[in-house]
Amino acid sequence: MIKLLSKLVFFAIILVMLMTAPTALASSDGSQHYLCGGEPLEAIAFTGPVDAADIPNSNGGTVPGAFLVLRWRNGTLQLPRTNNAGVPSYTDGRWWWQALDPDHPEFAQLRGDVQQYRCEPEPWA
Template sequence: MPLSAAWICDGDRLTAEPIQLGRDAFGTMDQPIPNIADGTVPGDVILLSWRGVTLQLPRTNNAGAPSYTDGRWWWQVEDPEHPDFRQRRGAIVSYACSPED
């Protein structure tokens, strides 16, 4: 994902900015950092701005494309044309996202 990107999610603009904090948290290591995915490591975060709210979501340690969650919100860009953006509010609410024109 680029330094920042924008989509339209559920009719409103959403911006995403990855922040690499994980390498700083790990410091110098003798062994490589496990589970590096698309240049991210556990400890990295993503800042999502949507509907006047900024969410700071930590990267999960799931295999595959990097995903981010705080337990309520979840974000993953496996398909850049349609990122996966969800919220748990009793049930899971999925927001349809498409590229910003």
Template sequence: MAWLLSLLLTLLLAVPAWAAGPESPQQPLQRDAYLCEGDPLQAEVFAGAVDAPGIANISAGTPPGAFVVLRWRGVSLQLPRTNNAGAPSYTDGRWWWSPVDPEHPEFRQRRGGVERYGCERAEAGPWAD
């Protein structure tokens, strides 16, 4: 029984190499810059681990397990991709991001009700040369 507990703790505490820190070797599949409610927002999409390869919903090159990292107003959000049909969308249950229209993506937050943030593509992100 002790070996089982030890194994479970090892699995729970294991951190994938790409999540270990800023020197991460994983590169984003896509980077975009937006203005949301007048403030800059950076969006980076990562492939992530495909934990259910039998699921056929692979839209825009993002399989289940993909995630987006949003940086906005001093907050960094990592939102997992949903398995909704159609264009990719990302949510953690509170925040929602969906670039159905890449020029005006949907960005929402649930706080009691749903707050919607108006977003539009910016000309260049902070990573641009």
């Protein structure tokens, strides 16, 4: 009986985690669609929790604690907001994103030789 109860609790926790994950909460209405490296990419920005309300760099309506979810090449990346001055940028140390020009954001992989992927708005979006 205890094994059954612990399994039910485990599955309930997993279900709650799946329902509250960024990809589950993201609506495609607020996402941006691009072709990056010739392949479809969806970018979804989240404001995220903030530890300190007085952080001075809040350009673009974001502050450190915000993050960006990128869906690309059958995978999902979650990139945290950097604290760099200016237009918001996002990186996890390997992938980097910045939309200085919203129609042509900069997207790169920072492993070994830097690989940059040309991005442009999806023609049908």
